[in-house]
Amino acid sequence: MAVAHVPLWVVCMLRVALATVYFQEEFLDGERWRNRWVQSTNDSQFGHFRLSSGKFYGHKEKDKGLQTTQNGRFYAISARFKPFSNKGKTLVIQYTVKHEQKMDCGGGYIKVFPADVDQKNLNGKSQYYIMFGPDICGFDIKKVHVILHFKNQYHSNKKSIRCKVDGFTHLYALILRPDLTYEVKVDGQSIESGDIEYDWNLTSLKKMEKSSAESKDWDQAEGDKSQDWEKHFLDASASKPSDWNSELEGDWQGPMLQKPPYQDGLKPEGIDKDVWLHQKMKNNYLTEYDLSEFENIGAIGLELWQVRSGTIFDNFLITDDEEYAENFGKATWGETKGPEREMDAIQAKEEMKKAREEDEQEQLVGRFGGQENTFQRFHRRDEL
Helix, strand or coil: CCCCCCCCHHHHHHHHHHHEEEEEECCCCCHHHCEEEECCCCCCCCCCEEEEECCCCCCCCCCCEEEECCCCCCEEEEEEEEEECCCCCCCCEEEEEEECCCHHHHHHHCCEEEEECCHHCHHHCCCEEEEEEEEEEEEEEEEEEEEEECCCEEEECCCEEEEECCCCCEEEEEEECCCCCCEEEEEEEEEEEEEEEHCCCCCCCCCCCCHHHHHHHHHHHHHHHHHHHHHHEEEECCCCCCCHHHHCCCCCCEEEEECCCCCCCCCCCCCCHHHHHHHHEEEEEEHHCCCCEEEEEEEEEEEEEECCCCEEEEEEEEEHHHHHHHHHHHHCHHHHHHHHHHHHHHHHHHHHHHHHHHHHHHHHHHHHHHHHHHHCCCCCCCCC
């Protein structure tokens, strides 16, 4: 039997077709980004963004992103997309960030918000589902935040995940899986992973439901034993057998008869079945959202503080497919990371050359300036 060979490009196209892309932003259409992103007006002192690829880049157009422009400011900006729930699905959040200014203190993280977030009033108190990305301040704080909202509280990963601190563009990705595992990638490499319950010191609703069910089963079993005994009564018509030997077999006890489940039209004993089923469904975890599951994801944004501005955010992606995210990262950051470093190296050499020429010029000026001063002194002496 002949085996059909499927071309690789067909497999790749099939993967793309199967992936669900909830949000993707590369800023390739110039100033039209302003139609999609909303700057918060909650505070008149909020800093402003501009579209820029920075002082050095791998591709002038492809590397353009949102850049902070004012020192010592809070920033708040966001973009909406069609709301969705990641319940039972993988969630991948990915983007690039470049601290061109060599960040001394400030955030480079993003936040994922519920669909009902007030974009015009976005601020530090706005509720979010996920906060992810690098945060740098001095020598002590150089970490990747992974904060999840669960049961009306924010919970941080207890592990210390180190971020990149240089001035180049880096690719950050967070993967949350339905089996309650997670993974953090930087530049395509896994730098941290594990179990959400353990690394956040939280308990899954599934486990809480299971524990509660086991406890109820135990209580029910104990109660059933008591009820079973209460449902029996002594057979008063029975008499001790004539051959019963009390010395050998102990005191004789009459047999127990079981009560009928109901009599004279009365309902069976116990809890009403309909009420019990309603209570069980009401408390079942299937009707709630577990760890890393969110009901109404509908916006992504930047809400942060920076002492020194210049950071560039680009290549935003939210999807349910890890492979699609990996390929997207290779097609964006992967294509420009090399040329970016090359351009930076060329600029560094030019700056060194320029600085050396300026030093030489200053030395020449100093030398001739000294000779001129000597000539002037002798000239004045002759005049005297």
